[in-house]
Amino acid sequence: MAIDFEELSFADAPLIKVTPPGPRSKDYLDYQSSHESSAVSYPRGMPMAFRRAKGATVEDVDGNIYIDFFAGAGVMSVGHSNPDVIEAIEKQLGELTHALDFPHPSRRALVETLLGVLPKSLSRVFFGGPTGSDAVESAVKLAKRNTGRYPLIAFQGSFHGMTAGALSLSSGLYFKEDFLPLLPEVHFVPYAYCYRCALGKNPESCDLDCAKYLDYILEDPHSGVGKPAAVVVESVQGEGGSIAPPEQFMPNIREICDKHGVLMIDDEIQAGFCRTGKMFACDHTDTIPDIMTMSKSLGGVGLPISAIAYKEELNTFPRGKHIGTFRGHVLAYAAGAAGLDFMVKNKLADHALTLGQSMLSMLKEVEKDSRIVGEARGKGLMLGVEFVKDKATKEPSPELATEVRTLCHRRGLLIEVGGHYSNVARFLPPLVITENLAKRGIEIFADSVRDLDRSL
Numbered sequence: 134m135a136i137d138f139e140e141l142s143f144a145d146a147p148l149i150k151v152t153p154p155g156p157r158s159k160d161y162l163d164y165q166s167s168h169e170s171s172a173v174s175y176p177r178g179m180p181m182a183f184r185r186a187k188g189a190t191v192e193d194v195d196g197n198i199y200i201d202f203f204a205g206a207g208v209m210s211v212g213h214s215n216p217d218v219i220e221a222i223e224k225q226l227g228e229l230t231h232a233l234d235f236p237h238p239s240r241r242a243l244v245e246t247l248l249g250v251l252p253k254s255l256s257r258v259f260f261g262g263p264t265g266s267d268a269v270e271s272a273v274k275l276a277k278r279n280t281g282r283y284p285l286i287a288f289q290g291s292f293h294g295m296t297a298g299a300l301s302l303s304s305g306l307y308f309k310e311d312f313l314p315l316l317p318e319v320h321f322v323p324y325a326y327c328y329r330c331a332l333g334k335n336p337e338s339c340d341l342d343c344a345k346y347l348d349y350i351l352e353d354p355h356s357g358v359g360k361p362a363a364v365v366v367e368s369v370q371g372e373g374g375s376i377a378p379p380e381q382f383m384p385n386i387r388e389i390c391d392k393h394g395v396l397m398i399d400d401e402i403q404a405g406f407c408r409t410g411k412m413f414a415c416d417h418t419d420t421i422p423d424i425m426t427m428s429k430s431l432g433g434v435g436l437p438i439s440a441i442a443y444k445e446e447l448n449t450f451p452r453g454k455h456i457g458t459f460r461g462h463v464l465a466y467a468a469g470a471a472g473l474d475f476m477v478k479n480k481l482a483d484h485a486l487t488l489g490q491s492m493l494s495m496l497k498e499v500e501k502d503s504r505i506v507g508e509a510r511g512k513g514l515m516l517g518v519e520f521v522k523d524k525a526t527k528e529p530s531p532e533l534a535t536e537v538r539t540l541c542h543r544r545g546l547l548i549e550v551g552g553h554y555s556n557v558a559r560f561l562p563p564l565v566i567t568e569n570l571a572k573r574g575i576e577i578f579a580d581s582v583r584d585l586d587r588s589l
């Protein structure tokens with residue numbers, strides 16, 4: 134029987150007892166900034182200390198309860214403290230918690246469940262280190278080993294992680310500038326970011342010229358780009374600003390990779406597992422990559438685990454070629470299998486699709502009424518709102534996105550900021566969010582935008 138999502142969250146969200154950060158949160162934040170690394174980031178945008186969380190709601194240590202449109206950066210798809218997943222973890226905890234890559238029942242359960250939802254031709258699964266970045270590293274190594282080539286092509290606006298290989302494939306200069314050089318021969322091409330088309334086109338007159346440009350680069354001996362091992366693409370760009378490309382983009386990239394004998398790596402770390410309204414975002418167009426990366430919500434309630442799935446013919450890593458102490462984590466296998474079961478049983482993809490559509494149409498109203506919202510967009514429950522100083526010039530405004538996050542936080546809504554210019558408010562709620570909470574969250578966002586509009 135499907136679970137009533139309402140019971141999964143705190144009943145009284147949003148509830149602001151004291152403007153955040155309250156005194157207890159302040160104490161935690163002060164301690165953290167005095168003793169932890171200066172690299173700590175999220176608490177600077179949403180100053181608070183977490184106490185507990187349930188479903189699509191989070192309580193801070195001062196008793197404030199927030200609607201969560203952030204979900205730990207897209208991790209908590211089945212909801213904080215999901216009871217099915219917690220039960221599976223508790224059961225596992227008393228039995229076995231570490232096993233390197235020895236088989237065990239939970240590991241097998243997760244592989245079987247994964248193979249049940251992956252495209253059939255992605256018949257092999259590999260678990261490397263626990264983070265999304267680790268999955269990207271595994272995918273790149275597998276592509277290099279199978280092609281004997283090392284150049285790679287990624288997309289402008291991409292984010293694939295922070296380890297050296299994954300960082301090389303991420304386009305944000307801020308993340309890389311102090312650590313160069315990284316991997317050699319990584320090249321970036323335009324993504325289908327139609328609001329700011331790199332080629333100056335608009336969707337009405339464009340024939341996916343950005344994809345054609347990739348074809349051109351691979352064709353032209355004077356493009357300056359050596360034949361790559363792989364093209365690495367997010368089927369919906371996440372950190373780049375919740376950019377869902379036009380329908381034909383992914384199939385075109387697939388065709389171009391096939392034409393040139395290049396592997397296609399689809400990074401589903403953020404867009405995967407029902408977030409965009411299908412199990413994987415590439416399922417919207419039946420595009421099957423050669424290698425897929427997965428992480429984030431794969432660990433059920435935030436237990437770290439990552440994986441790649443790939444085609445049988447790529448299964449060429451010799452024994453021990455790519456290893457690590459945490460090749461998946463036993464508790465995360467148990468959590469992941471229970472989480473995936475929950476997603477399927479409760480039809481979270483359908484829920485994400487329909488709720489995402491109604492949230493997006495509410496956000497489109499905000500766009501229409503506001504002078505500072507350039508575009509509201511996204512797919513399923515992976516949504517974004519791009520802030521500009523002026524709708525005509527589209528001059529990006531990271532300041533407004535930051536301010537709207539602060540106003541939302543004070544009113545009891547957690548949102549993330551991302552985008553090429555850090556000017557996109559990003560919504561990634563747990564997929565178990567109810568229509569009521571989603572609507573209330575959008576109202577808080579709309580009120581905050583209205584306040585900013587008025588203040589200008």
Ligand SMILES: Cc1ncc(COP(=O)(O)O)c(C=O)c1O
Binds near residue numbers: 292371401404428
């Ligand atoms: C699409 C994508 N790939 C890779 C990563 C890196 O994952 P992690 O932060 O777990 O290393 C992220 C993280 O946000 C991501 O969104």
